Amino acid sequence: MPLEYPLVLKHLREKAFKPGIEAYLSLEGYQVYRRFLEASAESLKQAMRTAGLRECGTGVLVADIWDRAPQKPILVINAHVSEPGNFKDRTLLRDPHQMIEGALIAAHAVGAEQIYFYVRSDWTAEIKLLEAAIEDARAYCFVGKLEGGGGCEACVYVGGGAAICGETFGVEAAIVGCRPVPSMMGHPSVVIHSVETVCQVKHVLSVAHETLTRVFAVGGGVQRPGCYEFPCGSLTLGELIYDVAGGLVPGRKLRGVFPCGVFSKCVAAEALFALGPRQVSLYDLPMDFDTWPQLGLSMGRGSVIVIDDAVNVRSIIVNLMRFFATEICGFCVPCREGSRWLHQMLERIQRGEGRPSDVELMLSLTDQMRGRVACPFGEFMADSVHSLVTLFREDLKTT
Ligand code: SF4
Incomplete structure (x- = not known):
């Protein structure tokens, strides 16, 4: 069985975990931020390049994102992702100072003076926790403008639920109070990071750092659903489902898996993939950043959803389609209609x-x-629904 390596999840796993700032400071919280606050942004970017952290949704190197950032951008932490089956961000929000510290470090690297934590409106408990944590961090002078210049403001921005707000133009429009739609022109003045990515920042920049990890949320028809953290590429999908998450309930049969979350394709349990000269089963695919794009899939946000033969597939597809239909911004006709x-x-x-x-x-x-939509969400939706309808066409047929 692969060995878990909890860094981001470490404190959340402790029975005595407390989300307050005193507990966080007692665990050397904000030490990495303090260390890099005295360093130049360039040396911080170089340290990040050496660490090799990648943005968890896209796999792009964080150092590249920082290098390409516009002048004095707004930094947005996208805690607005709530597609069915992905509970990772919500889990990580329960350790708010880890995320705030990572965001402050990222803000220092790109020269941002304002951070928005963009959170879904229905995550009320997490919003309260995060707002309180920001005020505590302000009381300790981690958040807020510094007297001698520098420093960074931070606040929570409550979003109403639109997938386009995970994209730079969309979230920028939403924050200034406009309708969030993609823009075909101009340059965004926003840098976006996912929750997991900023939670990783302090760990990869810490002196003791050795291993890049990835958090996976495994749900659906497994016996031990939950969030698990492993070194990148150290386990296969089969190990994650069966060894880590306990596999299926005895007597049930696997029908399909969303190996990369619902913003990608659902794959048949018996699917085989050509990986170089080899034919590889779904279970033998490594959970890394580079394998999945070769197969027309992306690692997405690290959520794995297992569909067994005990669930009503029609309900799953209807529920998913309801989510997609309410998340679209309506900008382009093929996606909207x-x-x-x-x-x-x-x-x-x-x-x-x-x-x-x-x-x-x-x-x-x-x-x-x-190919006829203006943002990746429309493509993801088309891929996801097409794969489900193809895979479960017999369940959808009316006799
Ligand atoms: S594809 Fe959908 S979500 Fe994206 S811009 Fe078009 S209508 Fe909006």
Whole structure:
């Protein structure tokens, strides 16, 4: 069984864990920030390049993001991700000072004077915890402008739920009070990091750092759902599902897996992949950043959803489509109208009023979205729904 290596999850795992600043300071909290506050932004960027941390959603090197940052950007921490099956960000928000420290370090590197923690409005407990943590960090002078110049302000921005706000133009528009839509022109003045990425920052820059880790949220039909942290690439999908998360409930059969979360394809349990000269089963694929893009998938945000034969697949697809249809911004017609049609069709099928042509129509609709939408969310939605309808077409057919 692969060995877990909890860095980001370490304190959350402790029975006596407390989210307050005194507890965090007693565990050498804010030490890495203090150390790098006295260093230049350039040396901080160089240290990050040496550490090799990658943005957890895209796999882009954090050092590259920092190098390409606009002048005096706004730093946004995207705690707005709540696709079905991904509970990782919400878990990490319960250790708010780890995230605040990482965000302050990132702000120093890119020259940001303002950090927005962009959090979903329905995460009320986490919002309260984070607001209190920011005020505590302010009381200790970690947050806020410094007398001699420098320092960084931070606040929580409560978002209403739109996937486009995970994209630079969208979140920038939302923060200034405009309708969040993608922009085809200009340059954003925002740098975005995910929650996990900023939580990793202090660990990869600490003196004792040796290993890059990744947090995975495993859910669905496994016996031990939860968040687990491992060195990058140290385990396979099969080990994560069966050895770490306990595998399926005895007697149940695996039907499909979202190995990279619902913003990517659902894959059949028996799928084989060509990896160089080898044919590799789904279970043998390493959980790293580089393998999955070769297979037309992305590592996404590190959530794995297991679908066994005990669940009602129609309900899963309808629930997912409801999420997609409410998250779109409505900017482009194929995504706006396509998601509405798909949602209506799936609800009709769920009510037992499906038509023989529905499956082919849904596949055609998702095909027509691909390449005709303005942001990655539309592509992700098309991929996700297309894969589900293809994989579970018999469950969707009306007899
Ligand atoms: S693809 Fe969808 S979410 Fe993205 S810009 Fe178009 S309508 Fe908005």
